Amino acid sequence: MKWKNLIFLLVLALPVLSSVGCEKKTITEEGLSPQVHHLWLEHPTPWTKEAAQKAADAAFGLLTEYSEDIQLRYYWEDRLLTANPAHLRRILKQNALTYPDNLISQLLYARINPNTDEAIKTVSRLAKKHSKEPFTISTLALFYLISAPPEYDQAEILAKRALILAPNLPQSNHVMAKVLLARQKAAEAEEYARKAYETYPASFEIVATLAACYEAQSKLKESITLLQHYNAGHPNNPALVNALAARYEAMKQYDRMFELLRSRAESVPEDGWAWYDLARTYAHFQNPDSSIAALNHAVDNGFYDYHLLSIELKDEQNPFFLFWRYLKTAQNLQKGLPLREALDNLEPPVDHTIASRISADFSKAQKRMLDAQRSSKEERMTAALVDTLATPAPDFSLVNLEGDTVSLADYKGEAVVLHFHSLNSQQTPYILPRLRGFYITQATPGRDSQLLTINIDGGDVASDLRSSFDGKGVLWPVLLADQSILEEFDVIETPSFIIIDPDGQIRYQIEGYIPFLDETLGWMSKSLLPENK
Secondary structure, three states, rough: OOOHHHHHHHHHHHHHHHHHHOOOOOOOOOOOOOHHHHHHHHHHOOOOHHHHHHHHHHHHHHOOOOOOOOHHHHOOOOOOOOOOHHHHHHHHHHHHHHHHHHHHHHHHHHEEEEHHHHHHHHHHHHHHOOOOOHHHHHHHHHHHHOOOOOOOHHHHHHHHHHHHHHOHHHHHHHHHHHHHHHOOHHHHHHHHHHHHHHHHHHHHHHHHHHHHHHHHHHOHHHHHHHHHHHHOOOOHHHHHHHHHHHHHHHHHHHHHHHHHHHHHHHHOOOOOOHHHHHHHHHHOOOOOHHHHHHHHHHHHHHOOOOOHHHHHHHHOOOOHHHHHHHHHHHHHHOOOOOOOHOOOOOOOOOOHHHHHHHHHHHHHHHHHHHHHHHHHHHHHHHHOOOOOOOEEEOOOOOOOOOEEEEEEEHHHEEEEEEEEEEOOOOOOHHHHHHHHHHHHHHHHOOOEEEEEEEEHHHHHHHHHHHHHOOOOOOOEEEEEOOOHHHHHHHOOOOOOEEEOOOOOOEEEEEEEEEEEEEEEEHHHHHOOOOOHH
């Protein structure tokens, strides 16, 4: 579904949203909503964007009849978070502002608000007004659990109150289980997690909590059995696959681990990333032939980010470093170096014919990736420019690493790319070279596009940022902010990118790392310049 259609549906939903919160008893106060149960039967694997959108559409259809079903609302939101998170958050924020006294619109927005402190304030206000609504109480308890630092006493008080109001509600039991687990009371937590699971077995979050209860009591076998059972009914949930694969690895059941990961890759043929992750895993376990085969599958299924591969290839902590050593060995043998020197520190030991063959096969896979990258350029550019926004960008005045104040208004008349950054982001090593490429070709002084990195960590992080960026070629301004700026720009995660046109309108938004980031940012910013409109 195109985003314009989604907006239309959400606009239609507003009258329904405004009816929620009346005194009529909801269908979801005891146990699992029949509507949500039906949706999980009809859509057991809503993990890809396309499948999530279908499930969200089906949920919305049911909401026209069951407008008071809060569980159904949560299900709808969770699916749209997968299908189009940035746009969903923008609409839910508008709904929350338009209907400040509406319980559901406020809860839906609070659940995806990246500013935890602000979300707690909102849900606390709702909890006082709707003191007998177990969903609100459970949600507030969960927020106290994830606050920094966690407030376990408050969370436990609220969880107990929610259980009094609705002893069979899966969310109430789940929150209590998480509270007790955090207090290292795994046996008690298991009782509540099991009750939540028996009521709502389709929720992976509940399954994961129950598995954690088992493992806290050294019941690894029970944990694996539970995860296997969930995978049988809802196969290839990415979080489930990763969790189960990690447990297979811990038990040295490598064949089962590879079978699971391969099944995941085969289940989503449009997702080349899954094959790329499988190639990584094979490389980690010293299986270069299977890794190369998975890499070729990744190319066949649309993954050809040679930039990412080239970075990982030279990272000694990355599984693909295995191939770097094979390549270097083959090159050294071709130079006539003694075999012992050429194979120095190579594990597992191989002879020169194996090293040469693997090097040749890997080089062919690299070439296929580069060829696919070049041939897909026009198609990728067209796809990147399809969905545009039209939201005024909020102005800001922030201090840069040199102590100077920088405002967005300073760049009026230019296309601006904002890069939202956090020091703990694991994607930074992949993103900075791409941003440097964009900066050199599109955003150096005197050009019509500008690049700004905004760090959202808050506090005194300037020296840490200088150390982190040292030697990385970060020549553009780095500004200091805190998490509140994420809410101002409707950003859910870091890294994220906002592309603003010369008139100060947000036109594009990118969440997380994407292949060919430098090219995509270049296409987007160029398209916004007056001569290209």
